[in-house]
Amino acid sequence: MSFEVDPRTALNKLAFGPSDPDLATIRKMGTGAWLAQQLKPPPEDDCRDAINATRLRLKYSSKTPEAEVDEDRPISVIFRPIEEHWKTVGKEVPGQERSFLRTAVAAATLIRAVHSRWQLREVLVDFWHNHFNVNAVGDQLVAVALPTYDSDVIRRHALGNFREMLEAVATSAAMLIYLNGRSSRGGAANENYGRELFELHTLGRPAYLNALYNKWREVPGALQGHPEGYIDQDVYEAARAFTGWTIEDGAGIGAGRHLPVTGKFTYVETFHDNYQKRVLATEFDPYQPPMADGRRVLDLVADHPATARFVCGKLCRRLVSDNPDPALVNAAVKVWSEERRKPDQIARTVEAIVRSDAFRRSGGAKVKRPLELYASFARAATIPVTPTLGLLGELDGSGQRLFGWGPPTGHPDDNDYWLSSNMMRRRWELLLGLSNDVWKAGPTHAATAVADKATAEEAVSVAHHRLLGVEAPPPVARAIVDGMGLKPGMPFDTRKDALPLSRQILAYCAMTPAFQVR
Structure with a gap:
């Protein structure tokens, strides 16, 4: 199946923005071949x-x-x-x-x-x-x-x-700690992980039917073994199924014995609730083999149709737009469900989304989050970034604190959240700081070519083309020149401050709406 999409659209959507090497690669081999490569990366870390x-x-x-x-x-x-x-x-x-x-x-x-x-x-x-x-x-x-x-x-x-x-x-130790699973015991099961497993990781909030039904057999499809959604009873029972899943943290396990202290996952049979359970209208017999109860819950939620809809909807929102065409989501769900036993199920689903007409038409539909804005500017302006504490601190303050979002929901993935006046101010400060190397993360090499231009208008045009692949529209060029207090037509390359001004011009071009979206 052929795949033709603008290289910049592909790199803005499926990468952290275009870079010179990636643009050259994708233009040489075609977007289809590039996509095929990207879907099968080697396990090695090239960085x-x-x-x-x-x-x-x-x-x-x-x-x-x-x-x-x-x-x-x-x-x-x-x-x-x-x-x-x-x-x-x-x-x-x-x-x-x-x-x-x-x-x-x-x-x-x-x-x-x-x-x-x-x-x-x-x-x-x-x-x-x-x-x-x-x-x-x-x-x-x-x-x-x-x-x-x-x-x-x-x-x-x-x-x-x-x-x-x-x-x-x-x-994972991280999730067992974060949602208190490591302390969950038979007779006192902690519900945090069970709740988020259903609500955020798999079936999703739309499949939570407790406001309509409070007994499992009342849920549509339950008596046939295929409930349309989940209720609190499913959460409680799933929590019991995961008791005993813990980490080696030195906890006592009875008879004066203690777990090792390594942080690695372990299963403790004496912590597990071995009695019968019922999750998603499925009966669990008592005294199953080690970890069998929890694994059966994972099987049930992974295969549930609501999980396919929820996760594929999120993938479409990330890769395409905030409100993806239902037909696109349905197509992704079909691939997700048909390929659910394949080792590359996710890659196949992503490929189906990317090869759609909806994806091809979606350039500029999503606002870049701070990580995307930082990386896309660094890649386009050829900044050989070496992270510093100052840069990390600025990103933390921009609204996207990496691995530091409090609620289990993760950072919002809708445009409105990232477009408040305070967010925009922080985004502009991030770009100016990167361009001026405020945090000593690396200078922009692109500024030199901008500084060589005869007039400020030409400098803006070169900077805009460097970042966006097109000449700056006249109103944009005029706005940047006027905003910087430069006079139209005056010599630019002979100014002593041409290089620092060029860095600012690059940042201002990145502040335009065209660069702020992907």
């Missing part, structure tokens, strides 16, 4: 060398001078196994050590968004981190588990099979 070379300042005091730290710490610590990170747990280790792990993952995310060749994977990693949100800022134990969650759960499964991803999430 590992850049991550290994990046350090961030870590400084904290201590009661004893020999325990004080003031150093440039490599962010490559994220590649270590969770049992190494878990050594930072405990009152005797300063909290900054735990918080640094979240900062390091955020910094690696910025590097990959700008520099990775496998851009579609990075876009989907961002999507799934929001879908399976954990808050590593609000809980330092989540921060300790975040590197493994990012690498072994989200990245490993971003283009894979959803059912496999569900179990990877359910057994």
Whole structure:
């Protein structure tokens, strides 16, 4: 099946914006071949060398001078196994050590968004981190588990099979800590994970039918074994099914015994509620094999038609528009359901969405969130970004604190949220700061070509073309020239301040509505 779409549209939607190398690649091989490559990235991290070379300042005091730290710490610590990170747990280790792990993952995310060749994977990693949100800022134990969650759960499964991803999430230390699953016991099951599994991870809020029915047999389709949605009884029973799913955190397990202290997943039979259960009109016999109850819940929710509708709807909103055509969602649901046993189920569904007419026509339909705005500007303006604490802090303040959104919903994915007056001001400050290298993340090499132009109008035209691939419309060019206090037609390249002015021109071009959307 042929796939023809404007290269810039493809790179704005399926990547963190166009870059010169990616534009050259996609124009040479065609969007269809480029898409096929992107859907099957190698498991290796092509940004590992850049991550290994990046350090961030870590400084904290201590009661004893020999325990004080003031150093440039490599962010490559994220590649270590969770049992190494878990050594930072405990009152005797300063909290900054735990918080640094979240900062390091955020910094690696910025590097990959700008520099990775496998851009579609990075876009989907961002999507799934929001879908399976954990808050590593609000809980330092989540921060300790975040590197493994990012690498072994989200990245490993971003283009894979959803059912496999569900179990990877359910057994991850990050989610077990965030939603209190590790402390859930038979007779005192914690409902947090069960609730979010149904409401946010799978069937979705539209399938919550408790306002209409409060007994399982009343739910339409339940007596035939195919309930249309879920009610609170399903949440309670699912919570019981996941008791015993915990982590090796040193907890007592009876008879004077304790779990190891590694942070790794484990199943404790004595913590599990072994009695019969009923989830989504399906009877669970008592005393099933280890983890069988929880895995059966994951099977039921992964295969439920409401899950296909909910997750495919979110994918269409991320990749296409806030209000995707129902026909597009239905087409994605069809592929999702038919391919649900395939190891690349997600990739096949994404391909169906991307090859649609709705996707082809959707250029400019979505507002860039701060991460997308940062990365797309860096890629277009050829800024060889090396993350710094200042840059990370600015992104945190922009409304998209990476891995630090409090509620389990993840960051909003609708245009209105990102278009408030305060949000716009922070977006402009982010662009100006990047262009002027305020946070020492790297200078823009594109400014040199802008500074060589004879007049300010020509400089604006070159900058606009660099970022957007087209000449600046005359009203836009005039607005930028006038706004900067420059006189039309006056010499520009001979000015002593031509280079710093050129950096500002690039930022102003990025502030235009055409660049703010994807």
